[in-house]
Amino acid sequence: MCSLFMSCDSNEKKSEEVNLYSQRHYSVDELQYENFTKLTGIKVNVIKANADELIERLKNEGENSPADLFITVDAGKLQKAAELELLQKVSNSKINDNVSNDLKDKNGYWVPITYRARIVVYSNDRVNKNDLSTYEDLANEKWKGRILVRSSSNAYNQALMSSMVANLGSDVASSWSNGIVKNFARDPKGSDRDQVKAIAAGQGDLAIVNSYYIGLLLSSKKEEELNAGKSVSVFFPNQEDRGSHINVSGIGLTKNSPNKENAIKLMEYLTGEEAQNTYVNNSYEYAANPKVKPSKIVQAWGTFKRDELDLNMLGKFRQEAIRIFDKTGWK
Ligand code: FE
Numbered sequence: 001m002c003s004l005f006m007s008c009d010s011n012e013k014k015s016e017e018v019n020l021y022s023q024r025h026y027s028v029d030e031l032q033y034e035n036f037t038k039l040t041g042i043k044v045n046v047i048k049a050n051a052d053e054l055i056e057r058l059k060n061e062g063e064n065s066p067a068d069l070f071i072t073v074d075a076g077k078l079q080k081a082a083e084l085e086l087l088q089k090v091s092n093s094k095i096n097d098n099v100s101n102d103l104k105d106k107n108g109y110w111v112p113i114t115y116r117a118r119i120v121v122y123s124n125d126r127v128n129k130n131d132l133s134t135y136e137d138l139a140n141e142k143w144k145g146r147i148l149v150r151s152s153s154n155a156y157n158q159a160l161m162s163s164m165v166a167n168l169g170s171d172v173a174s175s176w177s178n179g180i181v182k183n184f185a186r187d188p189k190g191s192d193r194d195q196v197k198a199i200a201a202g203q204g205d206l207a208i209v210n211s212y213y214i215g216l217l218l219s220s221k222k223e224e225e226l227n228a229g230k231s232v233s234v235f236f237p238n239q240e241d242r243g244s245h246i247n248v249s250g251i252g253l254t255k256n257s258p259n260k261e262n263a264i265k266l267m268e269y270l271t272g273e274e275a276q277n278t279y280v281n282n283s284y285e286y287a288a289n290p291k292v293k294p295s296k297i298v299q300a301w302g303t304f305k306r307d308e309l310d311l312n313m314l315g316k317f318r319q320e321a322i323r324i325f326d327k328t329g330w331k
Helices: 028-040 051-064 075-083 093-098 155-168 170-183 192-200 211-218 223-230 260-271 273-282 318-328
Strands: 017-022 043-048 069-072 110-123 206-210 232-235 246-254
Touching: 017 051, 017 260, 028 043, 028 260, 028 273, 051 069, 051 075, 069 075, 069 260, 075 110, 075 155, 075 246, 093 260, 110 155, 110 192, 110 211, 110 260, 110 273, 155 170, 155 206, 155 318, 170 318, 192 206, 192 211, 192 223, 192 232, 206 211, 211 223, 211 232, 223 232, 246 260, 260 273
Parallel strands: 017 043, 017 069
Antiparallel strands: 069 246, 110 206, 110 232, 110 246
């Protein structure tokens, strides 16, 4: 409140802060928030959990939620939060200009900060690159006993399957899933990084993983990780047709954001060139800002065509994707 004795400038009255509910799990994030605080004086408070837990929390807290921003590693969860009316639209020309059009939410409820491709990596010793083509081809019996991939409970796999359903329909996606399961080198377990390590250990020949994990392995100080990264090459599927499946890590402004101005400042900062460079050079993701080039390590894989499917479809077809995984025995 303003009075004769108090300034109306809110900066002088309360300490400035912004509260994040974040699904991201990368060490680069702390660096981003420190840099933002240095620049603006705004303190960044972060609560990390998986996206469904954070959505539940936002729902339960309702109008009393302290959260300003919801950050995920999956457009599908942002779409879900928007559908549950937990987010509000942001129209800000700076943020809008910062990010590529095809990565944006057509409804305006969330903003991409980075994107990543779910790619195929293959053993340098045991796979000929010319034998690779599409996600669909991974169901071919020539790959029997050779494919490594994590569990279907993982959001990255659910998003990939959602993209298969959206692009090809449920029937084709189901028979694809059947074929993949038949070709498993082992029952799904572990993280994306673990699949690459398993190729290095000779337990399988191909893995489906997020692109940045290869950057993280190749820049690792741990010899085991570095060797795993070096034992494989990167392949972008479906370059002759729809492009490789991508997903974004993105931000939504919560419906009841108590520090809205600060939240929007952070969205501007994270999509701006400085922070985008910090992302690409530390987490090896691709920048949502088209002015920012990938890290040197990632540039070495070449450019690729990305599937321009409306990313909200990754949320829309999530339940169908889970049904297909269950039906076809992808654990
Ligand atoms: Fe990840």
